[in-house]
Amino acid sequence: MAGKVWLVGAGPGDPELLTLKGSRVLRDADVVVYDRLIGDGVLCHAKPDAELIDVGKRGGCHPVPQEEIEKILVAKTREGKKVVRLKGGDPFLFGRGGEEMAALMERDITCEVVPGVTSATAVPACAGIPVTLRGCSSSLHVVTAHRREDAPAAEINYEALVRLEGTLVFLMGASKLKEICDCLIAAGMNGETPAAVIENGATPRQRQVFGNLTNLPGRAEANNIQAPVVIVVGRVVVALTQEGTPPPLPLAGKRVLVPRVTRKNGDKSGRLAAVLRSRGAEVVEIPVSRAEAITAPLPSLAGYEWLVFTSAAGVEVFFTRLGAECRDVREIGEAKIAAVGPATQEALQIRGLRVELVPAAYNGAALGEALSAVARGCLLLLRAENGAPDLPEALRAKGLDFREVPLYRTVPVPCRVDAGDFDAVAFTCASSVRNFTYFRPNVNIKAACIGEKTAQAAREAGYTAYTAENAALEALADAVERLSHAKE
Numbered sequence: 001m002a003g004k005v006w007l008v009g010a011g012p013g014d015p016e017l018l019t020l021k022g023s024r025v026l027r028d029a030d031v032v033v034y035d036r037l038i039g040d041g042v043l044c045h046a047k048p049d050a051e052l053i054d055v056g057k058r059g060g061c062h063p064v065p066q067e068e069i070e071k072i073l074v075a076k077t078r079e080g081k082k083v084v085r086l087k088g089g090d091p092f093l094f095g096r097g098g099e100e101m102a103a104l105m106e107r108d109i110t111c112e113v114v115p116g117v118t119s120a121t122a123v124p125a126c127a128g129i130p131v132t133l134r135g136c137s138s139s140l141h142v143v144t145a146h147r148r149e150d151a152p153a154a155e156i157n158y159e160a161l162v163r164l165e166g167t168l169v170f171l172m173g174a175s176k177l178k179e180i181c182d183c184l185i186a187a188g189m190n191g192e193t194p195a196a197v198i199e200n201g202a203t204p205r206q207r208q209v210f211g212n213l214t215n216l217p218g219r220a221e222a223n224n225i226q227a228p229v230v231i232v233v234g235r236v237v238v239a240l241t242q243e244g245t246p247p248p249l250p251l252a253g254k255r256v257l258v259p260r261v262t263r264k265n266g267d268k269s270g271r272l273a274a275v276l277r278s279r280g281a282e283v284v285e286i287p288v289s290r291a292e293a294i295t296a297p298l299p300s301l302a303g304y305e306w307l308v309f310t311s312a313a314g315v316e317v318f319f320t321r322l323g324a325e326c327r328d329v330r331e332i333g334e335a336k337i338a339a340v341g342p343a344t345q346e347a348l349q350i351r352g353l354r355v356e357l358v359p360a361a362y363n364g365a366a367l368g369e370a371l372s373a374v375a376r377g378c379l380l381l382l383r384a385e386n387g388a389p390d391l392p393e394a395l396r397a398k399g400l401d402f403r404e405v406p407l408y409r410t411v412p413v414p415c416r417v418d419a420g421d422f423d424a425v426a427f428t429c430a431s432s433v434r435n436f437t438y439f440r441p442n443v444n445i446k447a448a449c450i451g452e453k454t455a456q457a458a459r460e461a462g463y464t465a466y467t468a469e470n471a472a473l474e475a476l477a478d479a480v481e482r483l484s485h486a487k488e
Contacts, residue, residue: 123201229428249280368394
């Protein structure tokens, strides 16, 4: 059985700049062969059982030669596997994607290119630099500063670059910054020409230094600018003022890990991640469990006052089972619908069901409290087999009549990242703590927890736990801020 290779551009660093097609292809891949600058946030789009192969190059060190990379692609494809060759930026811009495609075509292996957002334009944009601007620069010229080992220092034609009079962008030039500036001046460019160097562009760790060809190398050294960098030369660097830069966001430069459930279709709400990113954090979402459907027939849905859903995964399984049994939601009659939170509410609404009740705090205890104020008849709880006991306990305490129907069970999946590399891990439920700990015991981490039961599970796992003031996602983000800035 013949496999296939996709050459996928991962973008400049921000996992949200991965294209929709890149994300889809990555979720379907059996094997992912990736480069050094591919972050955890992008790799977490891969399915949990995909084989990940690191072939990255670091500072001139090539532990996996290019020829060996091509052999890996060929071998995995001939095993009948779907292979993604994941490359930073765009695969055809200084990424050797053309060489890899040629090697695959020579062997009659099907190959498809998925273009990516290139750092040549995205990184300057993130620093407020438009690479073209009417009346200032009408052309863009992208140059690699990384020469072949056997190439002479004069391989770059600086005289030609100076004559172009457009914006110059140099990639892979961290160690060549002074040489680039000196050579441009020697070729006739004015030493006062504006220039900038941007480190870790399009990530929360981005830093930039502005100057001109004469003083930029010294300023970069004084600020300890390190690879990876993008160098921009031209009037566009100061076309938009750099004065009055807004203060950094509260989580700027912080890395936060968000464990989540992987559902069958690979979808996720991402609401907590969005809140954290809005505060400047670099967020990596990782699957720590998956929803495994229970295939027992559903009971009759008639005669209940309320149908209660506690997760979007449960909604998905519920409708799948209804369809498999040739049934539909007309069975619920006049029953009202309750959902534990916005993600569950959205999953119901897109399937045509109006949700009458969502608690102010998104947890089982709050849902039980809210239901006790309005429910008089029998409730049907459609939830996980191994779900938290908060909801049924709250209903029993109020003397409400209810029936539980398990739709699925959560099963732990291996965690692929080192939690020690993060400033905080944000947990939204106790089960996510247990699933995370199942494969990562005794890890010294700081855990931001949405409630006391979640915090208790974190402390039992040996983590330093910070509890949010309430069960809202904004409060959990506040807890992340407190612990990520706490002194060791």
